[in-house]
Amino acid sequence: xxxxxxxxxxxxxxxxxxxxxxxxxxxxxxxxxxxxxxxxxxxxxxxxxxxxxxxxxxxxxxxxxxxxxxxxxxxxxxxxxxxxxxxxxxxxxxxxxxxxxxxxxxxxxxxxxxxxxxxxxxxxxxxxxxxxxxxxxxxxxxxxxxxxxxxxxxxxxxxxxxxxxxxxxxxxxxxxxxxxxxxxxxxxxxxxxxxxxxxxxxxxxxxxxxxxxxxxxxxxxxxxxxxxxxxxxxxxxxxxxxxxxxxxxxxxxxxxxxxxxxxxxxxxxxxxxxxxxxxxxxxxxxxxxxxxxxxxxxxxxxxxxxxxxxxxxxxxxxxxxxxxxxxxxxxxxxxxxxxxxxxxxxxxxxxxxxxxxxxxxxxxxxxxxxxxxxxxxxxxxxxxxxxxxxxxxxxxxxxxxxxxxxxxxxxxxxxxxxxxxxxxxxxxxxxxxxxxxxxxxxxxxxxxxxxxxxxxxxxxxxxxxxxxxxxxxxxxxxxxxxxxxxxxxxxxxxxxxxxxxxxxxxxxxxxxxxxxxxxxxxxxxxxxxxxxxxxxxxxxxxxxxxxxxxxxxxxxxxxxxxxxxxxxxxxxxxxxxxxxxxxxxxxxxxxxxxxxxxxxx
Numbered sequence: 001x002x003x004x005x006x007x008x009x010x011x012x013x014x015x016x017x018x019x020x021x022x023x024x025x026x027x028x029x030x031x032x033x034x035x036x037x038x039x040x041x042x043x044x045x046x047x048x049x050x051x052x053x054x055x056x057x058x059x060x061x062x063x064x065x066x067x068x069x070x071x072x073x074x075x076x077x078x079x080x081x082x083x084x085x086x087x088x089x090x091x092x093x094x095x096x097x098x099x100x101x102x103x104x105x106x107x108x109x110x111x112x113x114x115x116x117x118x119x120x121x122x123x124x125x126x127x128x129x130x131x132x133x134x135x136x137x138x139x140x141x142x143x144x145x146x147x148x149x150x151x152x153x154x155x156x157x158x159x160x161x162x163x164x165x166x167x168x169x170x171x172x173x174x175x176x177x178x179x180x181x182x183x184x185x186x187x188x189x190x191x192x193x194x195x196x197x198x199x200x201x202x203x204x205x206x207x208x209x210x211x212x213x214x215x216x217x218x219x220x221x222x223x224x225x226x227x228x229x230x231x232x233x234x235x236x237x238x239x240x241x242x243x244x245x246x247x248x249x250x251x252x253x254x255x256x257x258x259x260x261x262x263x264x265x266x267x268x269x270x271x272x273x274x275x276x277x278x279x280x281x282x283x284x285x286x287x288x289x290x291x292x293x294x295x296x297x298x299x300x301x302x303x304x305x306x307x308x309x310x311x312x313x314x315x316x317x318x319x320x321x322x323x324x325x326x327x328x329x330x331x332x333x334x335x336x337x338x339x340x341x342x343x344x345x346x347x348x349x350x351x352x353x354x355x356x357x358x359x360x361x362x363x364x365x366x367x368x369x370x371x372x373x374x375x376x377x378x379x380x381x382x383x384x385x386x387x388x389x390x391x392x393x394x395x396x397x398x399x400x401x402x403x404x405x406x407x408x409x410x411x412x413x414x415x416x417x418x419x420x421x422x423x424x425x426x427x428x429x430x431x432x433x434x435x436x437x438x439x440x441x442x443x444x445x446x447x448x449x450x451x452x453x454x455x456x457x458x459x460x461x462x463x464x465x466x467x468x469x470x471x472x473x474x475x476x477x478x479x480x481x482x483x484x485x486x487x488x489x490x491x492x493x494x495x496x497x498x499x500x501x502x503x504x505x506x507x508x509x510x511x512x513x514x515x516x517x518x519x520x521x522x523x524x525x526x527x528x529x530x531x532x533x534x535x536x537x538x539x540x541x542x543x544x545x546x547x548x549x550x551x552x553x554x555x556x557x558x559x560x561x562x563x564x565x566x567x568x569x570x571x572x573x574x575x576x577x578x579x580x581x582x583x584x585x586x587x588x589x590x591x592x593x594x595x596x597x598x599x600x601x
Contacts, residue, residue, distance in 0.1 A: 031141075050087055054081075077168065119134060121134040122164050125152060131153075132151055147171055190221050210286070211243070233256075236253075319466055332466065341468055360396065363381045365406040378413055385397070418457075444458050489517075490524040490529075500533055563593070
């Protein structure tokens with residue numbers, strides 16, 4: 001296969017998948033191979049949020065990255081970790097092994113979506129759903145042909161591809177190094193899935209599978225099945241399903257160990273260590289080992305039961321910057337849509353740094369009118385907080401809720417109060433006498449720009465800020481959050497069917513965590529102890545998830561209109577739409593729009 005470029009005849013890569021990718025780059029994405037720096041990079045705030053979500057998803061598995069990084073470095077490779085949207089995440093400690101990688105944009109935040117970065121290892125591994133090596137000449141862009149990259153998909157507890165591990169290096173055409181990199185990447189990817197599966201099913205009985213004739217069990221470290229206390233399958237990894245006879249994981253749900261392996265649950269629990277099982281349905285003898293939940297390991301008798309206690313509410317993870325500012329008495333701003341957990345985080349800040357037990361006082365700014373009664377409604381809670389400080393000997397916390405709804409006149413009153421509070425002396429040991437947390441449902445800069453918020457009020461309130469992501473912005477964490485909410489609602493672990501998870505994942509969650517908590521309470525009630533099915537969910541979820549939404553078409557139309565009006569000047573169009581450049585780039589890609597003249601965006 002040949003193509004003509006720049007007057008020179010070049011050869012298309014021989015691999016069929018790579019050749020297909022090249023065709024898409026030319027014919028569908030309209031990319032040009034000689035672009036000097038083809039890689040798009042996200043803003044730091046977006047990179048940080050993606051990295052936090054990904055690290056939360058990996059959990060204890062995050063510790064597997066450091067030894068992998070060291071192993072790859074011995075062969076001259078650099079470890080790259082990317083999410084499902086092919087964005088490199090800052091989850092490793094070392095800089096790229098070669099400065100040329102940095103010059104070509106192979107850094108944290110760079111996006112390796114084929115529509116932007118052309119043919120590359122990360123995209124190919126996700127497309128093939130298998131390990132994939134793209135050598136130098138296989139890259140579509142000439143600027144990347146000095147590098148070789150080997151990528152392996154990362155699967156989560158539900159067998160979904162959520163990212164990739166990649167070894168990138170200067171291409172020295174050393175096949176042995178690439179084969180070694182592929183091996184260690186696959187081992188680590190399996191360990192990551194095992195860690196996510198074990199955490200997801202921490203309250204369940206786990207069954208580990210391994211062929212008895214295998215010398216290295218790392219190849220099957222993620223061959224795991226979750227069982228209920230009757231030996232019925234709740235979930236399984238793909239590798240475990242293949243070893244159990246080639247069924248897909250979903251087809252195993254509800255089946256018993258007796259059906260799958262010819263041994264009852266009691267027999268498995270009573271067998272010490274590995275239990276050999278050879279059967280015509282399996283290609284090789286299997287080792288089966290049961291791991292009981294920690295709380296169930298002290299039980300006696302022939303039958304091991306799995307208690308299902310209610311999951312206590314988890315503490316909210318507070319960013320170190322916000323906690324440090326709050327401890328010093330600096331105001332902290334919490335910004336997020338309704339239901340994202342601002343109030344919960346504010347109270348967690350207060351309780352973490354308040355050993356004296358002093359109370360928190362909340363002012364609902366939406367209820368403060370521009371009248372004398374409104375002035376008292378604002379001032380009295382402040383005096384109440386100061387009285388709590390005097391009585392308890394510790395700093396009280398003043399929570400200013402719904403600041404976006406505070407009228408102009410009360411804003412002036414609040415500025416006066418904050419000025420007076422700033423002049424108050426601290427405790428003799430330097431501790432503050434009052435701590436302040438402000439809650440905004442909209443970005444305060446937008447309110448200032450619209451003339452709805454005094455800039456001097458914002459400056460007085462902004463010591464540190466935390467932006468709470470919307471539920472729909474954290475797809476990697478959504479399932480774990482819903483499972484936790486279901487467990488809180490039912491007082492025990494409640495499985496959610498794949499179909500129901502699909503509906504839940506497609507729903508936009510305008511009410512965020514608060515709405516999700518209500519939905520899961522209703523679903524658990526309807527399920528009546530069974531796994532949650534699609535029919536147990538509120539009917540409006542399926543309708544909202546399947547409909548494109550009334551703003552879908554107008555939003556794309558506005559996007560096209562802004563690009564045309566600015567002559568496809570992305571920076572100018574982003575300002576017109578009130579978006580960051582990286583967000584606009586992403587919307588352009590998602591809409592499948594092409595710049596006139598077939599130049600990459």
